[in-house]
Amino acid sequence: MFQKMIDKSMAKSPWIFHVNAGSCNGCDIELVSVLTPRYDAERLGFRLTGTPRQADIVVVSGPITSQTRDRLVRTLAQVPEPKVVVSLGSCPRSGNVFKGSYCVDGPLEKYTHVDVSVGGCTPKPEAIVAALAKAAEILAEKRKEMRQA
Amino acid sequence: MYDFMYHFPVLAIMVLFLGAFIASLVGRRNAVIRNAVVLIAMVTSLVLILSLVKPILLEGQTITYWLSNWEPVGDWAIGISLEVDALSLFFALIVVVAVFVSGVYSFFYMDRDDSLVNYYTLFSMLSGSVLGLVLSGDLFNMFVMIEIMTFTAVALTAFRNTYEGALEGAFKYLVVGSLGSTSVLIGIALIYSQMHTLNLAQLAAMLPGYDSPVTIIAFAFLFVGFGSKAFLFPFHPLAADAHAVAPASISLMISGVLTKCGVYGIIRLAYTVYQNVDVNVMNALKSVCNPMNANFVQYFITGVGVVTMFICVTMAFNQHNFKRLLAFHSISQVGYVITVIGLGSALGLSAGLFHAMNHTIFKGLLFLTAGAVQHATGSLDLDELGGLSKKMPGTCALFLIGAASISGLPPFNGFASKWMIYQAAFQKAGETGNFFFVVVCVAALITSVLTLASFIKVAQSVFFGQLNPKFAKTREVSLGMRIPMWILAILCVVTGLFPDKVQQWLLAPATSAAMNAAGYIDAAMGQGYAASFSIPSFQPQSIFLSGAWQPVMWLLLLVSVTLAVCIVALLGSDDKAPAISETNTDTPADPKYESFFSGEASVYSQVGGSDLFWGFKHNWRHYFSFMHNWHSGVVNDYTLYGAAAIAVALVLCVIFL
């Protein structure tokens, strides 16, 4: 019974850790705006944490520059299971306008499995909220899989 | 009591001096015999003192032993006496246990030093002199023992004379300590000039009837002298210098035993000898034992205690050296003891005695852990050490017990005695209606928090955090060093869990012995002697504890701890992926188990001890920089502070008496 309660609350309390992998700050600002009164992601239980140790959802923005690559990989490894990775904006998916630059080591798929991807430069806050909600569902499923495994 | 038991006190002292003598004779050739001699001496004196517990502490008898059988002639004490009542025995117990622990520890701790025969000779002499001091019934004998004690302590402080600052610390201790001894000697001369006797019992009988300001001035000198031996403000820089550089086993002796001698001297003087002194000037010393009244002497002693405890605890924030920090805390705790002793109530005195005992236990433990760290790593620098808890888990656990005790966290003994201290202070405040004692109470509580803070600092910078790569090869110290520490740690817990038993068996007899001047006099000079000087006979008042701290409540906590653990276990039991950290640290580290460092690769990074509590120190920066300059480290300055203390005590005498 206790496990079921845990399963249920998994989707209700996803905590976000945000990694900026060389982003232009556009997506970062939009992510913060998601927590403002207008969109209020907290009503779904979202909360920004300061440490990957307590995160459930890792939001990555930016084209993965060579400077941030190792740091990103390390941080991703430090998130406890189950975890969901969300790529925010076009940059982590394709490199966007930075594609082909000598210092861009994207896309994010090279380093980790991306569960949810939000397109746009920058994505609308509505889209981000939707993606996070989707990520929360995936999180609950992952938890179930983990328990059954 | 059997007849032969009358010889036990003197035997307990002599066996230690004899041990010193024999050890120096045979020790040069054979280390094993030397150690055996010292061990036998220590154990014998331990057993002798322990065997006196039943008749003296539990049955309330008093042993008076006249050396060479020079008994009083015509009601006049002409011989030198040992007088062992419950108070003396209480301190003697502290001394012998501390000596035993320290001695056993040094067998293993000093294994890398040479010319150990000198060490053990001095060590035995130090033990013997301290024991002699607390058992003595004669003021001049006390002075001689103080001098031997100071001497051997100075020599032992300088024992590792290649160690940075060892000679310097010893020199300062010697110079300023001699000022304190001189003060005692002047006090003795003044008393002798008036009373023509130096026997404590006889003095206690005759002083009240003798109407002279000279004896009060003598009290001032003796108080400053004994205070300097307890390292009270402004003598505290000495302690810091001496503790920090002495071997850890000697630091234990200095903080746990030598300071107690000063405390003992003050208690003996203020409570027994000067108890009934009533100079024609406004109840000057009268009623040190009267709880319903507060007088100038009480304010003075309490004030000195509060200043000592507060200044020393703040000074500890500035320290980078593990043992120097402990030294300041040591004096801070002695400040607690003196504070409550000054209250002059039965509760206050027993709180003071309890804290004095606990101080020896937990401070000894902490100094020994510091010694273990020094032995294992060769360093005491708080900014350099770190992460040793993984290398020395046993020492770390012992340190945490000691730190919790000194910070007064329940259920350790520090809490039990501090609790009594607050109670005594506020009770005094309530009875006298004086706001001064409220301030005392608040200061004591705040000092307790600050103590906690600086031990958090030590824990974080020595045992936790990240391991300095320099100390990667550190190994746990040997079992022989850990066993003495465990003895002290267990004492910490036991006296913390059963304070009512300690109260019943140790504190109550010692407290009533200290207040029972008539009984003390009669035991030495014969029945009826006190009455002939119209010393009021002692009314055994029940030491009124306004509700004792009951550790039963802690059993409740233990129950809830267990339950909480069960809950956690229940939650975690079904977890399919219980995480175990990698134990194999040689393989390339999996980043998952590295410290989170904002994504950076984990490098050695430790918050330096002195950088902790920046927010607190920033607000007090003027105070701290003033204090830093004030503890200048120049021996002339420290002498000046000592001389000023004597001068202030005299001036106060002149003004108020």
Added chain:
Amino acid sequence: MIFTNYLVCFFLVVLGIYCMVSQKNLFKIAVGMGLVDYGVNLLIVSVGFHDGGTAPIFNISELTRSSFFVDPIPQALTLTSIVIGACTTAMTLCLIIMLYKQYGTLQSDEIRRLRG
């Protein structure tokens, strides 16, 4: 006459303490300690001195109410105290020599590695 004694011993003690406080040279500090010691010794002897008293050497049978002698106990105390004073001086000088070897100076304000 006895009053002069007290005056002198007060003077010696104060001079000794002044010497310890004001002199930076370690040897002079040791001398100051010695002066304080002598002052106190003089004090103790003076305390036991009775003007016109005889030496305190009696058989127990000779001792009467009217026998007037110098108090022997302070003399014993002084002897002990002198011995202790000698030891203190020896120890101080020892430490000064060692300090000089280690620090290369005899100035007390340069020997202050332990401070703050």
Added chain:
Amino acid sequence: MTNLLWTMFHVLVFPGVLFCVVIGVLLAGLDRKLVARMQNRVGPPLLQPWYDFLKCCGKETIIPRHARRSLFLAAPVLGFAALITVALFVPVLSCSTYSTSADLVVILYLLTVVGVSMIVGAAASGSPFAGVGLSREMVAMISYELPFVLVILAVGRMAGATTPLGVTFSLQAIVDWQAANGSMLFHWSMIPAALAMLFVIPCEIGMHPFDIAEAETEICEGTLAEYSGPPAGLFRLTHCVKMYIMCALFCAMFLGGISTGYAALDALVVVVLSVVITFVTMSVPHAVCARFKVEQVFKFYWTVVAGLALISLILVWLGL
């Protein structure tokens, strides 16, 4: 046997674990909701802290390589246990489950144990962020301890002035005194102390303007930087329970003695009062203030708040 069962009941159900956790979670949830409403947001569900706790229980526990395993895991449990013990001493309006003659001092120290367990846990995690966090936690502790002590002395003196000792530290005695003489809060000389206590509450709990130790934006959750899974959840739960404990302590010290006669009803009154206190001391500053700087917290508590408490203490001492 019945005694033991009663003890178990007290520890586990009322006023122990179950009651504390339920009320604590509700209070914490309410706080978040209130803050959200004040910021014109919808806010999380009322049970959000409970979901957070459950979720943490379902996560993996990572023990970092630099951590000292046993202490790292034991610290949150110890803190929680100490807090539950406090709950047994705090009266629910009219009577406490267990009473000693000096339980205010015991409570003071047990609350310190809660803080210390967090500090020890942080230290044992070996993270430099936790190192900074624990030093800030300790500074916060030093900050609120002085006013807290002054408040305790003022209350103890007020309630114990007529006793032979002149002071009492027993919460039960304080509550009884209030039952006879009216609540502390309605004696004008105690109003500054009550104000000081209201300031002490959020700092003791580590609520937003004073959460210097867990500043997630500056030092990555500070003391909790390395905690994951159930231990982290337990710390969060401890935080919630502490909210209730502090509110109940305030009720006992300043609003005691208004008993209805029924334990259940009393509990209800305490809960309602706690909600009010939570709103006043935690939600409003949370919604209004930005986080303090470390040295500002210390300065604020040792001057303004301690000053308030001192005024009360002096007034009480003068017999006003």
